[in-house]
Amino acid sequence: MEVDQQSQEVHPFEEIVPQSQPLIGQIPNISGGYSYPISDLDSLLRFLCLGVNDRVYRANTQHTEFCRANVKFIDRLIQDGRGSEVIKCIRDVSIQGRAYKHDTTLYALAICARSNNLETKQSAYEILNDVCRIPTHLFQFVNYCEELSEITSGWGRAHRMGISNWYNSFKSEDPQNHKSAKKLAYLVTKYKRRHGWTHRDAVRLAHVHPKTTDIRLIIEYIFGKSITVNNTPNQASISEFLDAARRAKRCNDVEEIRSLIANYHLSRNIYLLILK
Template sequence: MEPSGSTTSNHTLNSTGGGCQWEVSNKARLCRFLCYGSEADIYTAREEGRASVENAGALLSILQEGRGAEVVEEIKRFTQDGRAVRLGPSFFALALCSQHSDQKTRKAALKAVREVCRDPAHLFSFIQYKKELKECMQCGIWGRAVRTAVSDWYNEQDAMSLAAAVTKCKQREGWSHQDLFRLSHTKPAKDAIALISKYVTKGWKAVQIAYADRENSEEVVKVLSYLEVVEKVKHSCDETEVINLIEEHNLEREQLLTDHLKSKQVWRALLKEMPLHSVLRILGKMTSNKILEPGSSETQTVCDRIQSETALKKAKIHPFSILLASENYKRGQGYQGKTKWEADSNILKAMDAAFYKSFMNVEPVGKRFVVAVDVSTSLSSVVPGTSISTAVAAAAITMVFARTEADTQVLAYSEGAVVPCSVTADMTLAEATVELVKIPSGSTDCTLPITWASENGKAVDVFILLTNNPLWVFTASPLESLKKHRQTSGANSKLVMCGLTSIGHAIADTEDRGLLSICGFDPGALTVIRNLAQDLI
């Protein structure tokens, strides 16, 4: 029987290497790796380790079977469709494919560089992974095919976009554009790219001399003017001039000097066009530096942007990301350094409004969910790496599903009892939190929600169990309970066990593809759940 809502590619993913649709095939392990950097059935929130050959066994096995083109297609899907929580594993996998002994695999990987590496930081990461793989794969980095792929990456860019990119992100991971132009022997495909190449490799003075008396095309003139502005701002000590250049040419803070960023007026100019993600990330710093003061026009502008439906939709910000930013701002101090601030009440109100508006950015999966909250222990702990209490986190997670998935049942369970909760789409976060914590605590058993669904004749596609305590207690095996539910309901049920305060745990060593553990919680965890629900990992 094929999973509901599955496609041909999903069927392949289920059936490769075994036959049983719940067996964890190499393809499933590869997809987990591309999603969150591990082939195991455990997602750890906010964990950022570098991908390596040691944790990519399934990827290597698939390549040995001559299925490199299939791997490259999966890499493209995960980086382009928003399936990847972390992009590093995809760049690593692409680098591995680009250095594989099979010619077709190498060719497919290098052809995909332009699609997968969408900005300079991605390209630098890809090249660095190639360098790290050089010894263990006993091959060079800069063969003719790689030089062509890197040259094409630069040549196929829009000239003005490339000019902005090379001046915002000059170097990463030990690589610079100068290195890449030189090592790839890039021959510019058009005059405007040739101009950027000269600027990157020879510097601005060489460009001025070379282009002073030329008859230049319209595109070259535009790029030349833009680079002139970037150079002008780098050498300007005049605050008014810097502000004018920022406003006229949409310059960003990466293109300014550190000294410029000591000016409140410069920050105010940057704020006007700053991406919303960046605004949310530095609210505390801007409040601390008095750039955002109570009742000021700048504060009002920021409040308007934060709660603008157009801005939220354009930035595709998830409600859980807004909640994280809001709680961090409310905290009044950074996690590192000595930066402190007094949270502005108007900014907090704007973020509260943005939280509810941003639910429009959550695309429904269209599955049947049970979100069950373990209330056996106090939900007053804090989710590691955040300022959010586990009670508020659990309420926010239930709201994401209650507001966006038509078939969602919210349960609270403890002491042998399961209580359906009336967390509804029109509730506020505070109301949802109260609804969850009003149930008395006691000992817990994580199989109870599955048993409840079976006994009440409710077919469930995905069970999401949220607990403060990562040490699972069972009267029966969760896998056995899940299997029974699959048999009695006919549903292809999956189970996500989420320890909100956990920094590393597992249900058990299982070979069932329908089980997944989550340690802690962050916006990436919701992507992982979504991928599991859609048979993508």
């Protein structure tokens, strides 16, 4: 009912649209009703945050398997020359922690990395270090890239350089210890295998060439080689940490393992089974 402001008379609507009919601008939805369409960029944001392509998030469903056919809006955005917007959206959602799980951002990033658009592809690998902050993310990204490659191996020049840059992005000195070589040593010992991938697989296939001696020490540890150390304090610290990780791995004495974890700040996750 409407009220005429001048005459204060109440009169019915001139046209009443039944629920079985769409309003102007509405389109059919998957529920059998009608809803307003959203842009491809909004669809991307919804996918990154909820992991689905509809309006409903189901907490009792594991949204871990994605299909390329369900994210066609990413391909449309790239084809329309809006790849930079896709990359920015992926990075913002990842850094701000807006996604329910990190799987969606990694899958979308893998699609961009496998794009035929050179600019989008380069931009995808430029933000790889921002999105893949731990080896678990890196290995899952690699896994998605191989799935999307289908026929080819997926280890082209751009992909190899992207993975190599991830390992070499850890600097010898970092006051906050977020991207230091010592931090990489910790990550390598904590996340040894994820999603069927190991550091040895990634380093071997990416042909990683260490840019610093600190990274070289960690690569030698990954391949089980004897670590050669110079007399710099930073290298000595990394060598002691990796040596402690090896000793703890082979040790059966619970008290000694506890001592190594406490003294060298080793990850407890690696030796959980031994401690039990």
